[in-house]
Amino acid sequence: MRLSSVCPDANSLEAYLLGRTPDELAAAVEAHLASCTECRRRLTAVRAEDAFVADFRLQARIAQPTSARLEKLMSHLHEIADVLPAATGPWYRHAPLWLVAGAAA
Numbered sequence: 001m002r003l004s005s006v007c008p009d010a011n012s013l014e015a016y017l018l019g020r021t022p023d024e025l026a027a028a029v030e031a032h033l034a035s036c037t038e039c040r041r042r043l044t045a046v047r048a049e050d051a052f053v054a055d056f057r058l059q060a061r062i063a064q065p066t067s068a069r070l071e072k073l074m075s076h077l078h079e080i081a082d083v084l085p086a087a088t089g090p091w092y093r094h095a096p097l098w099l100v101a102g103a104a105a
Contacts, residue, residue, distance in 0.1 A: 007039050008032065010046060017048035 008016070008029055015021050016029045033040055049057075 006032075007036060007042075010042070013039070013043055013046045014048045017043070017046060018050055018053070 016026060021029065033043065
């Protein structure tokens with residue numbers, strides 16, 4: 001029996017959401033989800049969380065310190081980004097050398 005015809009259990013759905021399934025198995029889960037409305041509904045109820053996700057959620061709740069200097073720098077960088085021409089490839093290939101050097105410092 002193919003996996004796409006069998007509903008995956010909650011642990012399999014959680015592993016799929018966390019990206020911990022091999023490519024072949026992930027493709028089978030995706031194929032099953034495309035045809036099974038019940039599993040798509042169950043997928044929204046799965047709380048996929050590992051240590052990385054838990055830490056990320058915790059950090060998002062912690063108030064970050066503010067700095068007037070940092071805010072000014074971020075504002076200036078946004079102004080620069082607004083006037084730079086659209087480029088393809090990594091930003092550092094199209095940015096002035098002084099900007100790349102400043103970002104690396």
